Amino acid sequence: MKRSGPLRRTTPLAKMSKKRRAEYAQRMNLRRDVFEQADYRCQAAAIVPQVVCFGGLDAHEITPRATHPGAHLDPNVVIAICRGHHTWAHENPADAYAYGLLVRRVDNG
Numbered sequence: 001m002k003r004s005g006p007l008r009r010t011t012p013l014a015k016m017s018k019k020r021r022a023e024y025a026q027r028m029n030l031r032r033d034v035f036e037q038a039d040y041r042c043q044a045a046a047i048v049p050q051v052v053c054f055g056g057l058d059a060h061e062i063t064p065r066a067t068h069p070g071a072h073l074d075p076n077v078v079i080a081i082c083r084g085h086h087t088w089a090h091e092n093p094a095d096a097y098a099y100g101l102l103v104r105r106v107d108n109g
Helices: 018-037 082-089 091-098
Strands: 057-061 078-082
Touching: 018 057, 018 078, 057 082, 078 082, 082 091
Parallel strands: none
Antiparallel strands: 057 078
């Protein structure tokens, strides 16, 4: 029996899903608001001074999307931090939880 191999796609994959595309404008507005509220400065610089700030600002969700669906669109859980602190928070989750840069869940009540 001759095998033909895996099927090939006839159209390229979309760079962004339809769901994310629909949320894109809301996410960009949230980022702008968070950055303006933080005066375009890293909010983690005072909390974790031993980490050097570098790179641009990121909109960082302090709760994982798995435990808080829609966290990337919730202004209560998004903070502005630099690329250095963002990388540090995800490479050192135990310390980031201790400093409050990551939290397990947020009460919405």
